[in-house]
Amino acid sequence: MRMRMAAGISRVIHRAVALVSAICVDLLLFYASRSLVAPRGVSAHLLRLWVCASVRCVALTSVSRLGLGDITPLLVRVIAVHSLLPAVFDTGATVLLRAESQCGRRADARCCWLLSTGASLAAALFWETTLPDSDEAAAGKEKKQKARVLFMRVLRLYRPDYPLLLGGVVFLSLAVICEMFIPFYTGRVIDILGGQYQLNEFRSALLFMGLFSLGSSVSAGMRGGLLLCAISAFTCRVKVKLFGSLTKQEIGFFESIKTGEITHRLSKDTTLMGRTVCLNVNVLLRTFIKTMGMISLMMNLSWKLTLLVLMETPITGLIQNIYDTHYQRLSLAMQASMALANEAASEVVSSIRVVRSFNAEKHEARRYGDRLKDIQALKSRQDTVRAVYLLTRRMTGLGMQVLMLYYGRLFIRSGQMTTGNLVSFILYQSDVGDNIRTLAYIVGDMLNSVGAAGKVFEYIDRKPQVSPDGNLKPEHLTGRVSFRCLSFAYPANPNKPVLQDFSLELKPGRMTALVGPSGEGKSTCVSLLERFYEPQDGEILLDGEPLKSYDHRFLHKKVAVVNQDPVLFSGSIRDNITYGLADCSLDEIQEAARKANAHDFIKLMVKGYDTEVGEGGGQLSKSEKQRIAIARALVRQPQVLILDEITSSLDNDSQNKVQRALADGPDQTLLVIAHKLETIEKADQIVLIGGGKVEERGTHQELMDMKGSYYKLVERRFAE
Known part of the structure; x- marks a missing residue:
């Protein structure tokens, strides 16, 4: 026991020494790169940045291998991102602003080093979450692949409703196109009012704003009506299919599966599978088309600000991936708890005479209350996870807006943008930020939502152990x-x-x-x-x-x-x-x-x-x-x-x-x-x-x- 404890303490000390050595080497190289005389010319400056970054990456990797032996893929990613991030940031600042970045030679090197360390950790975690290498990653990939297969199967079940879905997509596209031009004409109105007032141009801008608003509203209403009709028809069809499959199962199946679970699949999961998948496809297409259109319009207004706004995407993806993982696990637990509560209620209702004769009303009420408490506890955890997610997402969006306004002011001062263009850009940016976050959420939620479809398909595909496939029908039967x-x-x-x-x-x-x-x-x-x-x-x-x-x-x-x-x-x-x-x-x-x-x-x-x-x-x-x-x-x-x-x-x-x-x-x-x-x-x-x-x-x-x-x-x- 003492030998194991001593060996454990020795490993901890060894790793601590390796970590301190790596930090010292990295700080030494980071300070050295900042103290070098800046070469003349942009190309030479960028070349120096990337050479220094490569030297840091090689040095850190070597020190880590000497101190720790084999290093994990996650640590390799942290080292790579940590070493290259300052060079990437300085390169972006030089190309976009033609000026030295906030982490240039005159800045506080310790602050810049800490900022790059934090950013590299976030990027490496995002990489590990989305593209992991472990055995758990392989299992997660297989699970996602299964979810994609289920999702495609749900789409195939929508085949009779394809005309309705096609109509919904057409009206969805029209609604998005009309909606995209509203901020553009808002900026035009501000420029007209801020400059030399032209009555005809003002009326024209207001007319187009009104027409696009009307077109967006009508198209959105038609889209919603068609998709709701498709969802209703799909849900009815799947419920009939599931019920038909259940009635063909052997008696032993119903003895092993609880009634509450079966009714939950029929009433809840079929509805969830129809509404969530179809509505998510609707939101995904609408958001994707709208995002692509808005990005093209934003590039027209200012390509530099557009690239700055798009830097938010990796951070949003990381936050969304972490949220999806936790929320999906809680959702599955919630479905199981609701099935148990439904089962407890149906048992009491169907056996109320027995409950009454044994004076067990309080016991059954307490049992049902315990089931509801379990649901409430899971719901509270779900709400907490969602609240933290929303807070993090909104803080990220707010930080990006502050950064965008700062650079927008610089661009107006240098004459690269007008005030109206910046207002239009801000309107687009708020929508694009929400749309990017929605895209990240929908892609995950669309795969998570087919968890309900998995159980439904499991029952639909199940072959009864007592097969009813005989075909003998003799005209005369003696009955022996x-x-x-x-x-x-x-x-x-x-x-x-x-x-x-x-x-x-x-x-x-x-x-x-x-x-x-x-x-x-x-x-x-x-x-x-x-x-x-x-x-x-x-x-x-x-x-x-x-x-x-x-x-x-x-x-x-x-x-x-x-x-x-x-x-x-x-x-x-x-x-x-x-x-x-x-x-x-x-x-x-x-x-x-x-x-x-x-x-x-x-x-x-x-x-x-x-x-x-x-x-x-x-x-x-x-x-x-x-x-x-x-x-x-x-x-x-x-x-x-x-x-x-x-x-x-x-x-x-x-x-x-x-x-x-x-x-x-x-x-x-x-x-x-x-x-x-x-x-x-x-x-x-x-x-x-x-x-x-x-x-x-x-x-x-x-x-x-x-x-x-x-x-x-x-x-x-x-x-x-």
């Missing part, structure tokens, strides 16, 4: 079902097998009852027969063909299930009975309702089959919902009918009528999960499931005579 050596565990808990080497055959015209303790695999058999999941081993055959070979729509018409707790959807009774069927006559609906013993109570309602059932069937009793669910299954005329304890909510009269109706289908394969003895006794085959396997099989009397597990189960039920 064979479970062959099934082994299955739920995707959410793959290490806990539910069925193991499970084999069973269901024959047409016969009723099979599955019995056994809860959690032994009865409902799992139904889920696998409905193709909600795929078994890990084994297969299920229908008329000798694997279930996956059948057409999805055909299979779920021929294999129907009625659950113990049926789910009804908002709409009429007719809509719920014909749910999923395109063409179904009223006679077929009524016949199915009669078999389910539902026709009588439906006819007593004011609107009959057009009666609204309410959300989740809340306007009906549990018995009525059960009978409508039975009618929904029977109207399909299924060959395989699965009943999961459906008689638990029916009275004896309804139960007898339903059983008689089911007995009328002699060729139908009937699978029943039941706990009532009177239902089980009528089965042609009783299968006792235990430990994920078929433990006993036979008729009621055969199993009772065996006096095995089934016998004990029946005796226990009688005792209860």
